[in-house]
Amino acid sequence: MSRSYLDRGRPIAALATVPGRSALAVIRCSGPRTIELCAQCFSPATALASAPGYSMVHGWFNDPRKDERIDEVLAAVFRAPHSFTGEDSVELYCHGSSAVVARVLVVLEERGFSPALPGEFSFRAFINGKTDLVKAEAVNELASANCEAARQDALERLSGTLSKAYKDLRDDLLDLLAELEARLDYPSDEIEDEELEPESGLFARLQSCRDRVRRLAEGYIAGKLRQEGALVVVAGRPNAGKSSLFNLVLREERAIVSSEPGTTRDWLEVWVELSGYALRLVDTAGLRQALGEIEAEGVKRSLELSARAELVLYMVDGRKGLSEEDLTYLERYPEAIKLWNKIDLDECPEPPPGWLGLSAKKGAGLPELEAAIRERLFAIAGGGAASQKETPRLANARQKTLLDQCLAALDSAQAAAARGLPLDALALDIREAADYLGQISGEITSDEIFDRIFGAFCLGK
Amino acid sequence: MGDYEAIVIGGGHAGIEAALALARLGAKSLLITQNPDNIGKMSCNPAIGGLAKGNLVREIDALGGQMGILADASSLQLRMLNLSRGAAVQAPRAQSDKALYSELARRSLEDQPNLSILMDTVVDIIPSSDGRRIEGVLTERGITIGAKVVVLTTGTFMEAKLFIGQWIGPGGRLGEPAAVGLGSALRSRGFPVDRMKTGTPARIAASSIDFSRLDVQQGETKPIFFSFLEKEYQRPNLPCYILWTSEKTHEVIRGGLDRSPLFSGQIVGKGPRYCPSIEDKVVRFPDRSKHQAFIEPEGQYTNEVYLNGLSSSLPEDVQLAFYHSLPGLENARIVRPAYAVEYDYLEAASLYASLESKLLSGLYVAGQTNGTSGYEEAAAQGLMAGINARRKLDGLEPVILSRDEAYIGVLIDDLVTLSPKEPYRMFTSRAERRLALRHDSADLRLTPLGISLGLVSEERKDKFEKRKNGIDEIQHLISSRRVRKADIDTIEALRPHLGESLEVALRDPFLGKVMDESASARDFMSRLIPEAKEYPESSTQTALLEARYKGYLEKESRIASRLDRSERLRIPSDFDYRAIPGLSKEAMEKLEAVKPLTLGQAARVTGVRKSDLALLYIVVSRGT
Numbered sequence A: 001m002s003r004s005y006l007d008r009g010r011p012i013a014a015l016a017t018v019p020g021r022s023a024l025a026v027i028r029c030s031g032p033r034t035i036e037l038c039a040q041c042f043s044p045a046t047a048l049a050s051a052p053g054y055s056m057v058h059g060w061f062n063d064p065r066k067d068e069r070i071d072e073v074l075a076a077v078f079r080a081p082h083s084f085t086g087e088d089s090v091e092l093y094c095h096g097s098s099a100v101v102a103r104v105l106v107v108l109e110e111r112g113f114s115p116a117l118p119g120e121f122s123f124r125a126f127i128n129g130k131t132d133l134v135k136a137e138a139v140n141e142l143a144s145a146n147c148e149a150a151r152q153d154a155l156e157r158l159s160g161t162l163s164k165a166y167k168d169l170r171d172d173l174l175d176l177l178a179e180l181e182a183r184l185d186y187p188s189d190e191i192e193d194e195e196l197e198p199e200s201g202l203f204a205r206l207q208s209c210r211d212r213v214r215r216l217a218e219g220y221i222a223g224k225l226r227q228e229g230a231l232v233v234v235a236g237r238p239n240a241g242k243s244s245l246f247n248l249v250l251r252e253e254r255a256i257v258s259s260e261p262g263t264t265r266d267w268l269e270v271w272v273e274l275s276g277y278a279l280r281l282v283d284t285a286g287l288r289q290a291l292g293e294i295e296a297e298g299v300k301r302s303l304e305l306s307a308r309a310e311l312v313l314y315m316v317d318g319r320k321g322l323s324e325e326d327l328t329y330l331e332r333y334p335e336a337i338k339l340w341n342k343i344d345l346d347e348c349p350e351p352p353p354g355w356l357g358l359s360a361k362k363g364a365g366l367p368e369l370e371a372a373i374r375e376r377l378f379a380i381a382g383g384g385a386a387s388q389k390e391t392p393r394l395a396n397a398r399q400k401t402l403l404d405q406c407l408a409a410l411d412s413a414q415a416a417a418a419r420g421l422p423l424d425a426l427a428l429d430i431r432e433a434a435d436y437l438g439q440i441s442g443e444i445t446s447d448e449i450f451d452r453i454f455g456a457f458c459l460g461k
Numbered sequence B: 001m002g003d004y005e006a007i008v009i010g011g012g013h014a015g016i017e018a019a020l021a022l023a024r025l026g027a028k029s030l031l032i033t034q035n036p037d038n039i040g041k042m043s044c045n046p047a048i049g050g051l052a053k054g055n056l057v058r059e060i061d062a063l064g065g066q067m068g069i070l071a072d073a074s075s076l077q078l079r080m081l082n083l084s085r086g087a088a089v090q091a092p093r094a095q096s097d098k099a100l101y102s103e104l105a106r107r108s109l110e111d112q113p114n115l116s117i118l119m120d121t122v123v124d125i126i127p128s129s130d131g132r133r134i135e136g137v138l139t140e141r142g143i144t145i146g147a148k149v150v151v152l153t154t155g156t157f158m159e160a161k162l163f164i165g166q167w168i169g170p171g172g173r174l175g176e177p178a179a180v181g182l183g184s185a186l187r188s189r190g191f192p193v194d195r196m197k198t199g200t201p202a203r204i205a206a207s208s209i210d211f212s213r214l215d216v217q218q219g220e221t222k223p224i225f226f227s228f229l230e231k232e233y234q235r236p237n238l239p240c241y242i243l244w245t246s247e248k249t250h251e252v253i254r255g256g257l258d259r260s261p262l263f264s265g266q267i268v269g270k271g272p273r274y275c276p277s278i279e280d281k282v283v284r285f286p287d288r289s290k291h292q293a294f295i296e297p298e299g300q301y302t303n304e305v306y307l308n309g310l311s312s313s314l315p316e317d318v319q320l321a322f323y324h325s326l327p328g329l330e331n332a333r334i335v336r337p338a339y340a341v342e343y344d345y346l347e348a349a350s351l352y353a354s355l356e357s358k359l360l361s362g363l364y365v366a367g368q369t370n371g372t373s374g375y376e377e378a379a380a381q382g383l384m385a386g387i388n389a390r391r392k393l394d395g396l397e398p399v400i401l402s403r404d405e406a407y408i409g410v411l412i413d414d415l416v417t418l419s420p421k422e423p424y425r426m427f428t429s430r431a432e433r434r435l436a437l438r439h440d441s442a443d444l445r446l447t448p449l450g451i452s453l454g455l456v457s458e459e460r461k462d463k464f465e466k467r468k469n470g471i472d473e474i475q476h477l478i479s480s481r482r483v484r485k486a487d488i489d490t491i492e493a494l495r496p497h498l499g500e501s502l503e504v505a506l507r508d509p510f511l512g513k514v515m516d517e518s519a520s521a522r523d524f525m526s527r528l529i530p531e532a533k534e535y536p537e538s539s540t541q542t543a544l545l546e547a548r549y550k551g552y553l554e555k556e557s558r559i560a561s562r563l564d565r566s567e568r569l570r571i572p573s574d575f576d577y578r579a580i581p582g583l584s585k586e587a588m589e590k591l592e593a594v595k596p597l598t599l600g601q602a603a604r605v606t607g608v609r610k611s612d613l614a615l616l617y618i619v620v621s622r623g624t
């Protein structure tokens, strides 16, 4: 039976923490009669039923039909409109076994709760005016943050700094537009000059808006990197020691290492955290004129991955020195961190300038490598907290697309202003820019908002 | 008294267009108005057109209405406004000879077959026994006249009161009685009636003004037309004058505020924000040391002049004192004092976009009665109400102009969705497709519709086809031409475009400047294409503007069409808003009242929040 988001007459419930074994699990319930229905399976029932908002009640979660205790829980009570969704809500903190969680959910369903649809809590929050789209998206981003940096960013967005940045920008654009419209709606000889700001002032305001949009759009790379993790690819010729490095960083024998060139065929990917940054470290097949079909496919994938990577670690076997293939590759990826491997062996010469000496086997040079990676990511991620203070980072592709469109419209407005196009044309560009910002926050409703945004949420948020 | 197919109540600017449209489309029609001598009177400023309003006049004309012809034939001065700010926001404005305008308006009604005029005041409307349809009207003299459709255009007259300082008198315009009875009758029949107010400045004896001390504002000598018939009348070109108030003026005004009916609370109706009285301006902008005002002629054969920008409802002694503080007006004599009028209007949310009442089938409402202000706004509604009332008689679907087709479409959509609570006036910024709604393209947009409706005369049809062909031919000439060496010698600004198609080169704003500085569009064009001399100025101008704005027109249409899908999303007319769980109470009530036809319209209803709209969107688009 399919249920619609609109069916808001019913209470909903879902697991809000990650499924699987954990110390605690949180089940979130929201909607009409939520507190009363939860109290029916809670003892002491009246304690829950009469609990004020923002309070915690300790007790037992029961199956009222079988008169059976299921788990000892804490219930956090929220009363409308002071809750995430704006409705009456209860959060149940139970023990994190899947058996307990499953039972609790079944009992709740018997009481009349429907399993929440993806994003339904956020949807209700949006509809009840508790959140704008940017904040709703931040909830999702917060929940899927893979590292501390991403968590901090998402938290900041949730607290409304990004929403506010969008809103301030849009307000400024609308103010600017109002100034232009005043010129357009009153004949030049009838509007009193004192009322008007000189056009040079307007253009300066336009410029400032444009710069702010650009800074926000630029923050995306950083935000996305922090949210989704930086793709770091280890590349090099066969037998250079790529898989050895991969294992070294992981501190685990994950990749197969052998003296046979062409060992790695399919690429391997793992998440690692390095000084607050999440990395998706990828070990790839060695680059060479492949011997067989499988290896050829592996090489092709290595190249594709290098192209998408935020950072490439390029490794050579120091004993063998630089080959034609190495030089061709490095020409394409001049930004790569260059690693001179196997320095533990005597026959390995000193690394040439610009190369980092390393022993993937023994671990020498690893701290230097980590420092180099950190430095590089720091640069990509926008110079860290200090310089980014005023500009919150976004990590959402939808917002980025709209920001880019907004920026294009403002560029066009600036060009129009510079070329002396009449104000009616200029006003159109600014209107368009403001429009895009309105779509970001959901101020302007367009089709994609419901189809794309809420569908992407995971359950329980 | 015999019966008619159609009755129009009120011979103002709305009534004129409604009556003419009905009669021209073959309905046996009667215009009932309080006094035929006052048909087409300009209650306030002696001018027609201006920004956005000029576009309305040209649209009325393109559809076969009367206002453009009347304005051309009675002008005292013509100007094209906003030349420096872009073609989309330019518009013609005429100073008009009020007496002549009114005389010509009356004559056009008298000459119209199928149309009778009756001097009387309507005091009630007569619904059918089941209360659903209109059947006729009842007049002050107790006469009942039957009709299947009635257009109500009472302007500022329903239960109207005039205010000058502490003096209050009944009246719709100074010297003319109010239409008493109808407003109360409509109220008691359950129509949503409320009060609005507006004001007008004094008329001063020109012979008492020292014009030598004022700045002169001359009209243009280039021909400017409202009507696409482009008839040349031998009209005078009279100047206007500019003057400024001073601190002294403001002091006098402040001193009289305690006797102003506005500030003492005697006027309850809401006035227009964008056309404030001088005392409003002085109070709202205390830091401003001066305000601009204009002196405009009321007519060719009268000594009276109009003080534009100085409308007021202050007592006459205060008025006189502040006029005397103005340069050149030290000895000014008032002929007619400034005054305010408060009147009954009908909430426009009770109308369909056809301007037919939702409460009573066959009753149409147009003009100031719907909460607008301005002659042009009134005439535009009158025309559409007339057209749609006529179609109702034939059981045809109403004609509803869209927002991207005409300012008239924007106006009516705004009225029935926003249901203004203060006088509504047209602005270019109200239109999303402003670049497409240029005044010079009104005929291209609307005359084909006028022809198919049967409102357009043979003469107009011929003229239109010639002009349209001319535009097409010039556009063809432009698009098939490349910029040559020789062109650069004639027009230096073309240099960067050597070898490019002329059509593309014309988008360069530097060329736009050259065009604007040329004596005429034809002059500019024929420097490049000698054949262009053959075509009339107006065709050349339109063709050039289309070329100049092409890129931006495309952009505008892109923006509009992006919003279009949800904009056009239709809401069934029997849609039950109570069936949407969680719709805010305010939104539900507003939407129930307005019954928007599309999601776009719903979005413009005040009080509907974005989250309400989101819900509505989902329900309507998914049909759940």
Ligand SMILES: Cc1cc2nc3c(=O)[nH]c(=O)nc-3n(C[C@H](O)[C@H](O)[C@H](O)COP(=O)(O)OP(=O)(O)OC[C@H]3O[C@@H](n4cnc5c(N)ncnc54)[C@H](O)[C@@H]3O)c2cc1C
Residues within 6 Å of the ligand: B009, B010, B011, B012, B013, B014, B015, B032, B033, B034, B035, B038, B039, B040, B041, B042, B043, B044, B045, B120, B121, B122, B123, B153, B154, B155, B156, B157, B158, B172, B173, B179, B182, B198, B199, B200, B275, B339, B340, B341, B366, B367, B368, B369, B372, B373, B374, B375, B378, B379
């Ligand atoms: C004092 C004043 C100040 C104004 N100030 C401004 C301004 O600042 N800016 C602006 O844009 N516009 C202003 N106007 C408004 C402008 O005059 C109107 O917008 C325009 O005239 C409206 O046209 P209409 O056809 O709706 O009504 P009107 O021109 O008012 O015509 C209504 C006609 O209907 C007749 N009538 C009314 N009721 C009945 C009835 N029951 N039976 C028979 N006949 C009836 C009247 O006699 C009158 O002839 C002002 C008007 C007045 C009176």
Ligand SMILES: Nc1nc2c(ncn2[C@@H]2O[C@H](COP(=O)(O)OP(=O)(O)OP(=O)(O)O)[C@@H](O)[C@H]2O)c(=O)[nH]1
Residues within 6 Å of the ligand: A236, A237, A238, A239, A240, A241, A242, A243, A244, A245, A256, A257, A258, A259, A260, A261, A262, A263, A264, A265, A284, A285, A286, A287, A341, A342, A343, A344, A345, A358, A359, A360, A361, A362
């Ligand atoms: N002495 C020494 N041997 C190393 C070092 N790094 C790797 N090796 C050896 O080099 C051989 C190849 O190592 P791998 O890590 O499998 O190399 P690879 O680059 O992944 O090779 P392919 O997967 O075949 O492309 C193995 O025998 C490793 O033990 C190092 O730093 N010092």
Ligand SMILES: [Mg+2]
Residues within 6 Å of the ligand: A242, A243, A244, A255, A256, A257, A263, A264, A284, A286
């Ligand atoms: Mg390997």
